[in-house]
Amino acid sequence: MRLTPMILPDGVRSYRRTPVFTEATMPAGLRSDHSTKPGIWGLVTVLEGRLSLVFLDTGERHLVDPETPGVVAPERPHRAEPDGPVRFTIDFCAAAD
DSSP states (O other): OBOOOOOOOTTEEEEEEOOOEETTTSOHHHHSSBOOOTTOEEEEEEEEEEEEEEETTTOOEEEEBTTBOEEEOTTOOEEEEEEEEEEEEEEEEEEOO
16 A cells, blocks of 8 residues: 655646545445546545545555545546545646646
8 A cells, every 4th residue: 555645746726626525425436447537637635534546557556544635647547445434525637727
């Protein structure tokens, strides 16, 4: 499990934030294999608890907790796996033009 901080590239800003999800309310699509659209980054912010981002192209698992946000690059296949009770949001981000 990787604990390395993940950050957005310079110039990438949030344009939409999801409601707060929990392990019980997170959409099934987040638990399934999926990716963001071209040019769209995902920023996962955990408010309480923790979850893993599993990247399908490399098999890497990144632990996301309140101190360590998760970043998903455009079109990178991944899924989210809650590790017990969790509360989190996702910001969809793009280059600020």
